[in-house]
Amino acid sequence: xxxxxxxxxxxxxxxxxxxxxxxxxxxxxxxxxxxxxxxxxxxxxxxxxxxxxxxxxxxxxxxxxxxxxxxxxxxxxxxxxxxxxxxxxxxxxxxxxxxxxxxxxxxxxxxxxxxxxxxxxxxxxxxxxxxxxxxxxxxxxxxxxxxxxxxxxxxxxxxxxxxxxxxxxxxxxxxxxxxxxxxxxxxxxxxxxxxxxxxxxxxxxxxxxxxxxxxxxxxxxxxxxxxxxxxxxxxxxxxxxxxxxxxxxxxxxxxxxxxxxxxxxxxxxxxxxxxxxxxxxxxxxxxxxxxxx
Amino acid sequence: xxxxxxxxxxxxxxxxxxxxxxxxxxxxxxxxxxxxxxxxxxxxxxxxxxxxxxxxxxxxxxxxxxxxxxxxxxxxxxxxxxxxxxxxxxxxxxxxxxxxxxxxxxxxxxxxxxxxxxxxxxxxxxxxxxxxxxxxxxxxxxxxxxxxxxxxxxxxxxxxxxxxxxxxxxxxxxxxxxxxxxxxxxxxxxxxxxxxxxxxxxxxxxxxxxxxxxxxxxxxxxxxxxxxxxxxxxxxxxxxxxxxxxxxxxxxxxxxxxxxxxxxxxxxxxxxxxxxxxxxxxxxxxxxxxxxx
DNA sequence: CGAATAGTGTCTCTAAGACAATATCGT
DNA sequence: ACGATATTGTCTTAGAGACACTATTCG
Numbered sequence: 001x002x003x004x005x006x007x008x009x010x011x012x013x014x015x016x017x018x019x020x021x022x023x024x025x026x027x028x029x030x031x032x033x034x035x036x037x038x039x040x041x042x043x044x045x046x047x048x049x050x051x052x053x054x055x056x057x058x059x060x061x062x063x064x065x066x067x068x069x070x071x072x073x074x075x076x077x078x079x080x081x082x083x084x085x086x087x088x089x090x091x092x093x094x095x096x097x098x099x100x101x102x103x104x105x106x107x108x109x110x111x112x113x114x115x116x117x118x119x120x121x122x123x124x125x126x127x128x129x130x131x132x133x134x135x136x137x138x139x140x141x142x143x144x145x146x147x148x149x150x151x152x153x154x155x156x157x158x159x160x161x162x163x164x165x166x167x168x169x170x171x172x173x174x175x176x177x178x179x180x181x182x183x184x185x186x187x188x189x190x191x192x193x194x195x196x197x198x199x200x201x202x203x204x205x206x207x208x209x210x211x212x213x214x215x216x217x218x219x220x221x222x223x224x225x226x227x228x229x230x231x232x233x234x235x236x237x238x239x240x241x242x243x244x245x246x247x248x249x250x251x252x253x254x255x256x257x258x259x260x261x262x263x264x265x266x267x268x269x270x271x272x273x274x275x276x277x278x279x280x281x282x283x284x285x286x287x288x289x290x291x292x293x
Numbered sequence: 294x295x296x297x298x299x300x301x302x303x304x305x306x307x308x309x310x311x312x313x314x315x316x317x318x319x320x321x322x323x324x325x326x327x328x329x330x331x332x333x334x335x336x337x338x339x340x341x342x343x344x345x346x347x348x349x350x351x352x353x354x355x356x357x358x359x360x361x362x363x364x365x366x367x368x369x370x371x372x373x374x375x376x377x378x379x380x381x382x383x384x385x386x387x388x389x390x391x392x393x394x395x396x397x398x399x400x401x402x403x404x405x406x407x408x409x410x411x412x413x414x415x416x417x418x419x420x421x422x423x424x425x426x427x428x429x430x431x432x433x434x435x436x437x438x439x440x441x442x443x444x445x446x447x448x449x450x451x452x453x454x455x456x457x458x459x460x461x462x463x464x465x466x467x468x469x470x471x472x473x474x475x476x477x478x479x480x481x482x483x484x485x486x487x488x489x490x491x492x493x494x495x496x497x498x499x500x501x502x503x504x505x506x507x508x509x510x511x512x513x514x515x516x517x518x519x520x521x522x523x524x525x526x527x528x529x530x531x532x533x534x535x536x537x538x539x540x541x542x543x544x545x546x547x548x549x550x551x552x553x554x555x556x557x558x559x560x561x562x563x564x565x566x567x568x569x570x571x572x573x574x575x576x577x578x579x580x581x582x583x584x585x586x
Numbered sequence: 587c588g589a590a591t592a593g594t595g596t597c598t599c600t601a602a603g604a605c606a607a608t609a610t611c612g613t
Numbered sequence: 614a615c616g617a618t619a620t621t622g623t624c625t626t627a628g629a630g631a632c633a634c635t636a637t638t639c640g
Binding site: 007009013019022024027028029031059068069072073074075076100102105106107111112113116118 | 300315325353361362393395396404407408411
């Protein structure tokens with residue numbers, strides 16, 4: 001950014017003199033964090049990544065991965081770093097898709113003090129979620145299946161996805177108004193709710209994803225391989241996110257000439273399903289940059 | 294927010310003990326500002342509110358109104374306060390509409406240091422922009438007519454809207470790539486561009502508004518009186534924002550049964566136009582809260 | 587062959603756009 | 614009556630959805 005070094009302000013200072021004397025801490029400074037709603041579609045349902053808080057505040061409660069932004073990085077960079085540190089999972093950097101949701105700034109949203117949080121939504125193919133491991137800040141990380149209850153989807157049920165061999169009871173959380181939560185999760189106390197205002201952030205992400213999947217190409221970032229997929233796989237992504245069923249025939253017509261071009265027939269590989277093998281398609285849409293909210 | 298006072302962390306502290314000992318400044322703290330793209334539709338074109346910088350940095354250049362967030366207010370509150378202080382114009386608080394765009398956080402976006410900015414878009418009826426006056430931080434505030442150049446609208450021309458009696462030359466700014474700006478605004482140097490990264494923020498707001506006007510009811514917040522307007526007035530808003538022309542007959546059918554119900558015929562008042570007087574309508578859509586980006 | 591899944595054809599309905607026709611004002 | 618603007622009518626086209634039908638695999 002070129003500056004006009006020659007111009008003097010009301011105190012007769014050049015820009016260089018002004019900047020040299022400028023004390024940025026003269027204005028009060030909030031702390032800034034990022035929080036990320038990492039979502040994927042696996043086994044035909046929508047899932048979200050949560051971490052269990054290993055320290056105060058909200059010790060023991062489930063939360064979105066996130067943390068403090070350092071001085072030399074953008075919030076985009078911070079969110080990639082924090083998710084990596086807390087869960088071992090890589091978001092951004094040409095894997096899947098991510099975008100800002102909005103910034104949450106209510107003065108008392110964090111008991112530690114004035115902390116503003118920039119919230120993100122990240123989408124990952126389920127094939128890329130391997131190698132998950134809890135980091136230093138979180139005593140545990142887990143995927144939760146997202147299910148919407150009620151006509152308007154106001155109440156959200158989160159059910160922990162367990163390993164095959166595990167025999168523990170999966171954790172279930174209910175987000176919604178007080179009445180709904182009291183009805184579904186009686187007796188769990190604060191452990192039945194998300195830390196901070198993360199419930200609001202999560203609902204914001206779900207709403208954004210459901211709205212945006214119908215007018216943008218973000219669905220393709222939830223496919224394991226956007227360069228080789230069947231229309232049934234794509235349909236499952238849409239059905240998991242929107243919660244509605246699509247007619248198979250209409251879905252084919254809607255997409256086969258719109259976003260994709262046929263892939264090689266041989267790429268079908270071994271038919272791991274019964275019935276007629278599906279044609280594979282390749283996503284040829286342009287980059288995600290031009291998507292406007 | 295109830296807390297689980299009884300649970301101890303790895304150091305054996307309760308949440309109260311942890312919070313009492315917590316030093317928030319142990320993590321580095323960026324400064325946080327807000328910037329607002331205030332827009333209106335007047336005289337059939339889209340206008341944006343800019344202020345001329347009265348101090349370093351970017352002294353003398355045009356910028357979006359905005360400023361530092363204080364410790365006791367949300368960013369929503371800060372944006373209302375700053376626009377009021379710098380221009381005398383009231384946004385939010387049941388006047389028009391406003392929403393967050395996104396947060397801009399590139400590490401060197403501000404020469405004063407590490408400053409993160411939460412950007413907003415605000416829409417106002419042109420009848421509510423009276424009483425504009427420059428405040429302390431800005432040596433001047435003015436409305437600029439927004440005109441998009443090129444097929445993709447990549448280049449934006451901003452022309453200062455002058456008072457009736459004034460005889461000064463209106464300022465014109467060109468936003469776009471280097472080539473376009475060099476072509477249109479040669480010789481103006483930095484005074485021909487916006488301060489900070491406000492060009493990026495403004496483009497983001499224009500894109501958001503143009504995308505959102507077609508699937509939400511934000512157009513009604515640009516009407517002088519959403520409870521008494523004609524379909525021609527509404528059409529002018531759409532035409533100013535989208536830049537396209539609408540067939541008058543089709544536009545009527547599109548809206549008269551969708552968003553509005555007929556107002557009282559007597560409310561038409563004195564016909565300040567030639568031809569058949571128009572019916573007035575009233576916006577009966579629900580609140581703006583349920584609009585998802 | 588039958589079950590299962592993939593893909594096509596066809597019909598209806600709705601909404602958008604082009605454009606003609608009619609209605610209602612001021613002068 | 615005439616100019617100007619508002620409002621309605623009609624026709625065409627495109628897309629979404631319901632649903633029947635055909636195609637291709639496995640066992």
